[in-house]
Amino acid sequence: MANMMYREAVLRTIFEEMERDENVVMLGEDIVGGMGTAGGPEAIGGIWSTSTGLFGKFGANRVIDTPISESAIIGAANGLALSGKRPIAELMFADFIGVSLDQIWNQMGKFRYMFGGKSKCPAVVRMAYGAGFNAAPQHSQSVHSLLTSMPGLKVVIPSTPADVVGLLRTAIRDDDPVMFLEHKALYATKGEVPDGDYTIPFGHARLTRAGQDVTIVTCGLMVGFCERVADKLAKEGIGCDVIDLRTTSPLDEEAILDSVEVTGRLIVVDESTPRCSIATDIVALVAEKAYSSLKAPSVMVMPPHTPVPFARELESAYLPSTDKIEAAVRKILAWR
Amino acid sequence: MANIRAFTMPKWGIEMTEGTLAEWMVQEGDAFKRGQTLCLIETDKITNEVEAEFDAVLRRLIVPAGGDVQPVGALLAIFADADDSDADIDAFMGNFKAADTSVAARQSDDAAPAPAPVAASAAPAPAPTPKKIETNRPISPEALKLAELRGVDLDPIEGSGRGGRITYQDVDQASRSAAAPVLLGVAELPVNLDGFYASPLAKRLAAMHNVDLSKVKGSGARGRISKADVLALVQPAAPAAAGFLAPAVPVDNRPSVVPMDKIRKVVARRLTEAKQTIPHFYLRMNVRVDELLAMRKTANLVLGTKASINDYLIRAVGVALARHPDVNVQVHGDTIHHFAHADIAVAIASPKGLVTPVVRAANTLRVDQIAAATKGLIAKAESGKLSFADMEGGTFSVSNLGMFGLDQFDAIINPPQGAILAVGGISKVAAEGENGQVRFESRMGLSLSCDHRAIDGAAGAKFLATLKGLIEAPEGLFA
DSSP states (O other), X not given: OEEEEHHHHHHHHHHHHHHHOTTEEEEETTOSSSTTSTTOTTSSOOTTSSSTTHXXXXXXXXXXXXXXXXXXXXXHHHHHHHTTOEEEEEESSGGGGGTTHIIIIIIITTHHHHTTTSXXXXXXXXXXXOOOSSOOGGXXXXXXXXXXXXXXOEEEOOOSHHHHHHHHHHHHHOXXXXXXXXXXXXXXXXXXXXXSSOXXXXXXXXXXXXXXXXXXXXXXXHHHHHHHHHHHHHTTTOOEEXXXXXXXXXXXXXXXXXXXXXXXXXXXXXXXXXTTSXXXXXXXXXXXXXXXXXXXXXXXXXXXXXXXXXXXXHHHHHSOOHHHHHHHHHHHHTOO | OOOOEEEEOOOOSTTOOEEEEEEESSOTTOEEOTTOEEEEEEOSSOEEEEEOSSOEEEEEEOSOTTOOOEETTOEEEEEEOTTSOHHHHHHHHHXXXXXXXXXXXXXXXXXXXXXXXXXXXXXOOOOOXXXXXXXXXXXOHHHHHHHHHHTOOSTTOOOOSGGGOBOHHHHHHHTSOOOOOOOOOBOOOOOSOTTSOBOHHHHHHHHHHTOOGXXXXXXXXXXXXXXXXXXXXXXXXXXXXXXXXXXXXXXXXXXXXXXXXHHHHHHHHHHHHHHHHSXXXXXXEEEEOHHHXXXXXXXXXXXXXXXXXXXXXXXXXXXXXXXXXXXXXXEETTEEEEOSSOOEEEOEEETTEEEOOEETTGGGSOHXXXXXXXXXXXXXXXXXXXXXXXHSOOSEEEEEOGGGTOOOOOOOOOTTBSEXXXXXXXXXXXXXXXXXXXXXXXXXXXEEEEETTTOOXXXXXXXXXXXXXXXXXXXXXXX
């Protein structure tokens, strides 16, 4: 057991996987952290400190600083992956999938299918997502709903350092393209990480709080919010199942339905925008397959259908909060 | 507004007009869940379970089990929530009006500007006058109607629709009394099970029942362990100790006591009643079937059918009943009902027990048509899909146990029918030929049970003689 930060868990896992398998290579903008500066290639460190020291250990052939072109980063990762490497591409901000969407959506996710299963694309695209940093609409978005809607991609959203390690190992060793979403606000959070070479399979949700009155389904940064609400309500005798999805594609339907069949009440808490989202997807799943278990209409705690605002006050009003989640639990219990 | 609902005598099939409450499975004050069996209702043909369509509490049991026959629509019980007040329930019962399900009533509903209804009972109950609501707020038409009907104040309602539009659901919620949800509380979170590829509920169950997940084989995708895999390994609770110990015997032969299921209980009661109250008498006769067996081969070829001997027998019974209408009867109290056609109930041993679906107007059907009808009924009986319409009615029954090698048996009349024919097996017997010589014949044992209240010995005997004639000279079956 080791206590470490989320960002350290990312770095350590990449480091170990690159050591373990020489086909693992990393590429992205400014990941070397100071290339071309007076102090030398690693003088400054990358923006998220998730690649510190990799260049010194593995060299320029395996740790590649790229030009500022996300299309080129993902395109190069696709080429590497098709020719037998296991690239880890880093998008500095998840919002930049917009500029590289053709490489992600039309190429990466479709190779295996378009070539009759004869080609594989074992690439991982890591990206920092999420709001709360007063970073305005183009650097604050949660893109997992959008990525989950695209067949051919696996979408992973770890919420703890231990999950980062287990899920990132699985992602790197997986033969299909994986979108690996790291919330900016989680990088500095700490947690215990088990020893040993463990992996966490995809499509395998984690129950972080157990209760029999309300099912709260969530992922990423929101997991901690939901846990705090569940702990507070537990003192009043209100039991919440908190389900951390870990991956939205594949989706652990079984965990959600099993829980709703007990509680009869579903709340989905998510940071992406509400229309055509992972939350509406889960609400629809439950309406379709657990209709007879429901005691009340499902509730979604999500931002409004607008871009993330820049102003601090507006941004905090925009995002889900523990107060909003608690209000949702009380609302669903008050259904009559 | 309280959630009080009336439970009334259901209407199964268009001809059902009344039924009897055979047994209540829930008692007054009991809470029940959707899908739970509430009671057993018996009609003159079938007995069926009534399942709850929602969760509620049986607040008033109005018609107890085993009481009088109730017309369709009669109030049997009141379902409501546990917190609905007795006063509300009394008021609800006071206002209850049985729906008139008669054809006349339904037709008068359809007629556009109905003239004054002939029967006073068909007049609709006066609906509460809705109070008109004037509002500028966005609200759906159905929501406004509901608010007017229930007199709901719109001001405190926060519309949940787009732009604050008030929905039907919003008004419905506002019109209900506050909820007091039953909380089940926090559950134990399993520890140290992170490494297992199992669903969260499977892990919880494993922790609860001390199941070692490393020994569980997952049946889910890629070997994932699901709740069913764990539950399959959970030992069922040890059975409670037996209430008494049988005296020591060299070989353990204590009975395994199986309570009768509800259907069997009702069948048992009805047969006991039939055997005890109907004055049965029995007419037995052996009939020669050599000609019938021979004819069946050729006739089946010609008709392109696989009709069984039983199908020929049903045809013969149908023809004989048409000639003897005094045997084609039902007995209802002090009246005897005569029928123009022979609706013959055929006893079938189904997986659920004895069932008696009906071949309609068998006297008008060719043998191949009868064969098709019985084939369909047997298939339905075996898959448990017989409907009320398949079982209902019947003017005469045929029960055939010949395939088990017995010679003859007597059957119990299936009320309200007047008679039942019990058919035994076919055996070769030595008989005297026309010139005194000995010859072998195939013979079948028939036994007719008659209700002496409606059928006299001579009437029964004449019917049986006609039946014998039809079987022994089977050309008559194709007349």
